[in-house]
């Protein structure tokens with residue numbers, strides 16, 4: 272097999288997608304050179320998960336940097352020092368600077384809990400639910416300079432059933448995310464994903 276990729280997962284909060292990916296690395300489904308976690312929140316639950324899973328966890332404190340640019344420069348410095356090939360956003364609540372996106376062009380993945388381009392940004396599940404949509408869903412996409420706008424790699428529909436509560440919908444979406452994200456990441460790690468403009472093909 273070709274050289275395995277080193278990945279950094281960036282997360283700000285709960286970290287359940289981070290844990291789902293690490294579990295698939297540990298059981299041998301995903302082949303990576305190494306995997307590290309980078310967080311921007313000191314008390315992120317993702318950090319506790321990393322410690323439990325024995326994954327290197329690096330907290331970079333945004334309050335120590337003048338602005339988004341200098342903060343992102345620091346992250347890139349760490350990514351380069353760690354020889355990271357690809358970046359996996361998993362509930363990372365900051366928008367990446369254009370030079371960060373350029374530096375890792377087509378090597379940054381994100382998961383978003385809606386069927387993009389509907390409901391980009393915050394509270395996507397609640398917004399779809401409150402709108403009265405009959406389906407919600409999940410998108411895994413490449414990250415470009417826009418917010419939740421990069422080329423779509425995969426989408427999964429989650430029906431909003433009659434009498435379903437928002438909590439139940441959230442639970443179903445998260446459960447599906449934990450399956451979909453590692454599943455798509457595997458294709459990426461195996462270099463089976465090709466981008467042609469806005470179109471993404473999995474070979």
Ligand code: GRF
Nearest residue numbers: 285286287288362382383384
């Ligand atoms: C997920 O719903 C993901 O789609 C969105 O942020 C949430 C992160 O959840 N980008 P977790 O921190 O992985 O539990």
